[in-house]
Amino acid sequence: xxxxxxxSELDNDKDNESEVLDDFLGATVISPSSWWxxxxxxxxxxxxxxxxxxxxxxxxxxxxxxxxxxSPNAKLIRPRLDSILIQILSGVKEARQRSENTSLRGVSQSxxxxxxxxxxxVSWGSRNRLCIAHDFxxxxxxxxxxxxxxxxxxxxxxxxxxxxxxxxxxxxEDECWMPLAAMSIIHYARKKAGRNAEIYGICTDSxxxxxxxxxxxxxxxxLHLDWTQGQQEEIVSQxxxxxxxxxxxxxxxxxxxxxxxxxSQMTGCMVLE
Numbered sequence: 001x002x003x004x005x006x007x008s009e010l011d012n013d014k015d016n017e018s019e020v021l022d023d024f025l026g027a028t029v030i031s032p033s034s035w036w037x038x039x040x041x042x043x044x045x046x047x048x049x050x051x052x053x054x055x056x057x058x059x060x061x062x063x064x065x066x067x068x069x070x071s072p073n074a075k076l077i078r079p080r081l082d083s084i085l086i087q088i089l090s091g092v093k094e095a096r097q098r099s100e101n102t103s104l105r106g107v108s109q110s111x112x113x114x115x116x117x118x119x120x121x122v123s124w125g126s127r128n129r130l131c132i133a134h135d136f137x138x139x140x141x142x143x144x145x146x147x148x149x150x151x152x153x154x155x156x157x158x159x160x161x162x163x164x165x166x167x168x169x170x171x172x173e174d175e176c177w178m179p180l181a182a183m184s185i186i187h188y189a190r191k192k193a194g195r196n197a198e199i200y201g202i203c204t205d206s207x208x209x210x211x212x213x214x215x216x217x218x219x220x221x222x223l224h225l226d227w228t229q230g231q232q233e234e235i236v237s238q239x240x241x242x243x244x245x246x247x248x249x250x251x252x253x254x255x256x257x258x259x260x261x262x263x264s265q266m267t268g269c270m271v272l273e
């Protein structure tokens with residue numbers, strides 16, 4: 001197993017940063033997933049298999065031309081990542097809307113509006129900071145992590161996201177476990193509040209992709225893929241599958257009565273823009 005590298009920082013008492021973070025992560029009690037559960041997590045079935053969008057392929061080529069550089073190059077990380085995430089989300093939502101339009105023929109306008117509202121809610125947020133209080137050796141600290149993207153399917157106060165992305169600013173040489181700290185914060189808070197605590201994460205330079213998963217049993221697994229090694233469609237399909245799961249969670253949440261207290265109110269975990 002590769003060593004885990006966490007990316008986070010404490011908002012006070014820098015001297016105790018490592019100890020406090022380690023203590024918090026210990027409190028989440030996460031453990032490695034079994035091999036068969038890992039295999040099931042990262043399996044992409046026929047219905048979830050996505051082709052590499054031609055429009056995305058052309059856009060990524062345009063970035064090389066416009067910036068006068070060849071891939072892989074650190075200058076291309078941000079525009080490539082923006083385009084990949086946005087186009088896959090757009091494609092999945094458009095496909096779901098077409099499917100709903102076909103199946104809802106003759107169904108009331110309110111039902112159509114309900115699905116449109118759900119799909120509108122599933123969107124990328126950028127540069128969100130997650131903060132949670134943690135007591136350590138008689139003192140209270142704020143453990144904080146910043147994520148570059150979060151896929152929201154509902155309320156920030158309820159931490160309604162199943163997917164976060166951390167961007168590497170330099171070209172990656174190996175697997176990267178940086179998102180696991182932020183994933184652990186969300187998982188810990190939602191599980192403590194009795195909500196669906198499953199969450200995915202990615203660390204990427206837009207070429208190398210480390211996918212991470214924390215399941216409802218607090219078990220983690222990983223998958224490492226490389227865009228430059230012909231694995232583009234596997235990467236696109238994995239992202240698309242996670243987005244589809246977010247849509248299904250949003251549908252399920254919409255059918256439930258909204259709780260009186262949010263996850264933030266119950267656990268003290270905050271999402272800052």
